[in-house]
Amino acid sequence: MSERPEGERQAGGFDPALLRRQFAILGRDVAWLDNAATTQRPEPVLAAMNGFYRQHNANTRRSVHRLGAEATAAYEGARAAVAKFVGAAAPEEVVFTAGTTAGINTVAAGLARWEIGPGDEVWVSAMEHHSNWVPWMKAAQAMGAALRVIPLTPEGRLDLASFRKRLGAHRTKWVAVAWVSNVLGVVNDVRAICDAAHESGARVLVDGAQGVAHLRADVAAMDCDFFAFSGHKMYGPMGIGALWGRRALLEQVEPLLYGGEMVSRVEDQAATWAEVPHRFEGGTTNVAGAVGLAAAIDWVQALPAAAHAHVAGLARQAAEGLAAMKGVTVRGPAEGRVALVSFSVEGVHSHDVAQVLDGRGIAVRAGHMCAQPLMRRLGIESAARASFAPYNTPDEVRRLLEGVRAAQELFT
Numbered sequence: 396m397s398e399r400p401e402g403e404r405q406a407g408g409f410d411p412a413l414l415r416r417q418f419a420i421l422g423r424d425v426a427w428l429d430n431a432a433t434t435q436r437p438e439p440v441l442a443a444m445n446g447f448y449r450q451h452n453a454n455t456r457r458s459v460h461r462l463g464a465e466a467t468a469a470y471e472g473a474r475a476a477v478a479k480f481v482g483a484a485a486p487e488e489v490v491f492t493a494g495t496t497a498g499i500n501t502v503a504a505g506l507a508r509w510e511i512g513p514g515d516e517v518w519v520s521a522m523e524h525h526s527n528w529v530p531w532m533k534a535a536q537a538m539g540a541a542l543r544v545i546p547l548t549p550e551g552r553l554d555l556a557s558f559r560k561r562l563g564a565h566r567t568k569w570v571a572v573a574w575v576s577n578v579l580g581v582v583n584d585v586r587a588i589c590d591a592a593h594e595s596g597a598r599v600l601v602d603g604a605q606g607v608a609h610l611r612a613d614v615a616a617m618d619c620d621f622f623a624f625s626g627h628k629m630y631g632p633m634g635i636g637a638l639w640g641r642r643a644l645l646e647q648v649e650p651l652l653y654g655g656e657m658v659s660r661v662e663d664q665a666a667t668w669a670e671v672p673h674r675f676e677g678g679t680t681n682v683a684g685a686v687g688l689a690a691a692i693d694w695v696q697a698l699p700a701a702a703h704a705h706v707a708g709l710a711r712q713a714a715e716g717l718a719a720m721k722g723v724t725v726r727g728p729a730e731g732r733v734a735l736v737s738f739s740v741e742g743v744h745s746h747d748v749a750q751v752l753d754g755r756g757i758a759v760r761a762g763h764m765c766a767q768p769l770m771r772r773l774g775i776e777s778a779a780r781a782s783f784a785p786y787n788t789p790d791e792v793r794r795l796l797e798g799v800r801a802a803q804e805l806f807t
């Protein structure tokens with residue numbers, strides 16, 4: 396699908412009202428400020444998925460009939476689109492997964508686990524989502540390796556100086572880090588982390604979940620070894636995502652899902668695997684999801700620069716408005732925030748804040764945000780988070796601020 400997002404004003408500015416027309420769900424009485432949890436999907440994405448089911452539905456790779464060939468072409472076409480989107484050298488470097496979590500588990504359990512042992516170290520950062528923490532923790536524990544944590548600076552960025560100092564040459568085997576934090580909104584210098592890790596002989600997986608909707612993904616520029624992301628956080632479908640990996644490393648990953656279509660030959664007592672990436676896609680794959688993801692890639696790439704500036708402006712408006720309120724603490728550094736703002740209201744539980752906001756038709760996330768290790772380091776149990784997309788408006792941010800004030804009045 397190559398339909399351009401609407402929303403470009405003639406003056407080169409950006410009008411979210413035009414863009415909103417592509418999102419039927421936004422016609423409901425809701426200010427959707429929970430985009431970091433999942434975005435909404437524009438009509439071109441829904442149409443692409445519908446079109447697949449209406450016109451081309453078949454299982455891929457295993458059928459000789461014409462619909463099977465069409466479905467395979469659509470699926471492999473989507474793979475090529477993802478490869479281009481992340482700057483891969485070839486489509487074969489892209490594995491379709493159920494999402495970021497599935498991609499990370501594939502690497503942690505299918506490769507990293509077999510490369511570590513007692514005395515080795517695996518590093519994650521203090522701001523990781525549980526999806527990029529627990530798989531590494533389990534792999535390290537299973538093999539007797541140590542899990543180390545890149546600490547935070549007082550400002551709430553990764554303390555790379557400390558990381559570099561403590562990185563154990565030849566001991567550190569793997570580093571797993573988020574491109575963008577789902578709580579603090581900071582963009583991590585993944586290139587610097589990759590450089591330091593590679594100097595020590597370690598491999599790096601980058602969790603791209605919160606970056607892909609807002610920043611240009613380029614695995615070559617990052618120089619990472621693996622990159623995982625989810626479709627549903629970038630206007631695509633749920634249940635589909637991708638794992639990019641260097642071809643030579645993907646060849647070494649043990650598949651986690653054994654079954655149909657991931658094999659080359661099956662004997663009674665042995666099996667060999669299909670070529671990469673198909674060996675990682677056992678069972679019937681999510682073809683409509685892949686087609687929808689390709690449409691979302693088209694859609695997000697057609698957004699004008701002004702749309703991204705608009706999102707950054709909304710995050711700034713929210714952060715400044717919240718920071719100016721007595722009793723409200725905004726989490727994370729003030730500068731360089733990407734599309735989200737997490738905050739705490741003194742004396743009011745984040746769930747109560749979210750409930751009051753919901754009563755006013757405003758959807759935000761509240762809780763530990765799947766980042767309990769970070770919450771502990773921040774000295775809190777939970778926070779509320781507003782996260783933005785180009786279809787959000789300054790008026791929605793104003794309503795957010797009014798709602799937080801109302802929660803304060805109600806509970807304190």
Ligand SMILES: Cc1ncc(COP(=O)(O)O)c(C=O)c1O
Pocket residue numbers: 431432493494495496497524526527573575576577602604605625765
């Ligand atoms: C930074 C980060 N990593 C990983 C995930 C997990 O993504 P998924 O649930 O799509 O697998 C999320 C989801 O919130 C996230 O924000």
